[in-house]
Amino acid sequence: MEKLMRDYAAFERAMDIDKVFMDLDFEDICLAIGADKKALDHLIFSEIGYGGQELVDFYRSKFC
Numbered sequence: 001m002e003k004l005m006r007d008y009a010a011f012e013r014a015m016d017i018d019k020v021f022m023d024l025d026f027e028d029i030c031l032a033i034g035a036d037k038k039a040l041d042h043l044i045f046s047e048i049g050y051g052g053q054e055l056v057d058f059y060r061s062k063f064c
Contacts, residue, residue: 007035008043011052021059026052 010033014020020029030037030052041052050058 004036004039004043007033007040008047011035011040011044015056015059019063021056022064024056026056029056 007030011029014029014033020032024032026041027037029035030040037052044050044052044055048055
């Protein structure tokens with residue numbers, strides 16, 4: 001669980017600071033940060049009610 005939480009924090013940084021949502025989809029972001037896509041997707045959904053790609057798409061619609 002500790003690695004998953006580090007991955008979640010890395011995903012947040014990648015989205016909020018690095019703005020990777022402009023160029024990468026969720027799968028590519030997971031590859032870039034070394035995260036398990038399925039586990040991170042599940043955690044994101046349980047936290048905010050969006051799947052990982054849905055969140056990336058939301059960011060794109062609001063910030064691009």
